Amino acid sequence: TQSTRPQRLLGAVQKNATRGDPRSVVQAIDQFCRQKEWAMNVGDEKGCILDSVVSEVNPATVLELGTYCGYSTVRIASLLPPHAKLITLEFNPDFAAIARQVIAWAGLEDKVHLIEGASGDWIPKMTEQFGVKTFDLVFLDHWKDRYLPDTMLMEECGLLRKGSILLADNVICPGTPDYLEYVRSSPRYESQYFKSHLEYTKVEDGLEKSVFLG
Ligand SMILES: Nc1ncnc2c1ncn2CCCCCNC(=O)c1cc(-c2ccc(F)cc2)cc(O)c1O
């Protein structure tokens, strides 16, 4: 039977990356996506911006919406301080199964909680299920039409505190116009656009970093 693209991506990690070495896992995925098959990882150019925001925030609690194969999960988790927690939500069980193995290959399973399910269902359960009061950093990389409703839901559930950072992928391509309008016009957010390119292409894309002002 035919393999899927995520399965082929995992194969490239297992073939070319060193167990327990997150940088080599990131490198193996980027090489696979440049040389063999495009895949919707945040990629290395936007990934460096993600790394700098994670390092600056030095978060104790991180929520990632949309795990896919775990590329950004590995980038974030490899930069977290000890005892920090990254919760990542993936809707697609096939993607989740691959991501678990990519995260394990990087040796980061102890820092990551991968949950299979829809963001709209799980955001209201974060506190009761995981004892998380607020998130220091949220990385939005799931359905582009869920960025705004899920941000409003996180506000309603009290999951954001003064200074919480939202970092959103793909605000240009595929684009998240309603989310951008909201975080750029709301007095409750201070937003900044980081211009970049769609992963592995020359097409414009970027990350929007928004600080929740409380
Ligand atoms: N926990 C949850 N709750 C709700 N939905 C959930 C979820 N977990 C997952 N999903 C479902 C997300 C499915 C993947 C989302 N990402 C994308 O759709 C995406 C697409 C492109 C792209 C750009 C240009 C093209 F020509 C083609 C594709 C690039 C990207 O960087 C993308 O992140």
Ligand SMILES: [Mg+2]
């Ligand atoms: Mg993305």
